[in-house]
Amino acid sequence: MQKITDIKSIKVIQAPLAGISDVVFRGMIRKYSSKCLMTTEMLSSEMICNNPDINKQRILKFEDFEYPLSFQLVGHKIDKMTTAAKIVAPIASMIDINCGCPVKKVVVSGDGSAMMKTPELVCDIIKSIKDSTGLLVSVKCRLGWTAQSENYLEFGAAVEKAGADFITLHARTRSQMYQGTSDWNKIKLLKKELKIPVFANGDIKTIEDAKKCLELTECNGVSIGRGIMGDFTLPYRIEKYINENILIQEPNLEEKIGMLKEHLRQEVELMGEINGIKFMRKFFNYYISSVRNASKYRACLVTLEKEKEILDVLDEILHIHSADES
């Protein structure tokens, strides 16, 4: 199982997407990119400490192809975060500390983006995890709690001093949740301020976005979340651009629908038809956003309960689209 010892070769990180980025999602990315650093969904340090036998936890079962795989821990207690890191260390390529989640049920206990308010605590957690696991430790954070209390520059400098190996900045405040846009100018400021690698996150949905963001921020790489939904080639295409200056075209509709069918097939195989289809409803929009009448098709797709019915609608979309084109 691959440990991360040198992050220079990493240009693209799959940003954690709780409830979205599962084993099938990562497998689809791996079909194209062998280097992309994958991240688990946030894993509660308390939950891991309460169930320390990793072999008995389904949520901690990963396939070889998912590696390199960073384990993202969420929590604010030094002892729980350290113990959880020690428990997962044998199966983790590295550890990422969640200082960005804005969700109420997470921040209410001082976790996620609430950790932006307590940089000293984050520093102690970094030191403790590094000392006790020997793994690389990164931090994923936001600009700050609110626009008035933005502290990403001081926060970044503090975690660098504490030994963080890199930082990923999602350039929104907690108050913004997912509103507005990620302010890449601020990522540029952070990159200028720090010696450790900085990865840019937020609103990178195309290769052109990645190109623009990297030119502006001069970051070491990008972290992509929602942009991968509906286009699993994106990490590979960005790596190709960064490493070889080659711009590969976005997949066309036929290729995207092919990807969607494969994604659906694998989720149904993993979860069964009922749950697999329910899960896939989160994705339809992303795959078919470019087609005429996309919202009408999406509204139809999310009502279907059989894999075959979904495949038929997808074929109809393709058929109508190719008639439009000719």
Ligand SMILES: Cc1cc2nc3c(=O)[nH]c(=O)nc-3n(C[C@H](O)[C@H](O)[C@H](O)COP(=O)(O)O)c2cc1C
């Ligand atoms: C559905 C969803 C789940 C997310 N789950 C996590 C998570 O578990 N840990 C985390 O650090 N960020 C999480 N995020 C934030 C993303 O990793 C990322 O920072 C954010 O979506 C901005 O990047 P993007 O525009 O590339 O999606 C989540 C975002 C979404 C939309």
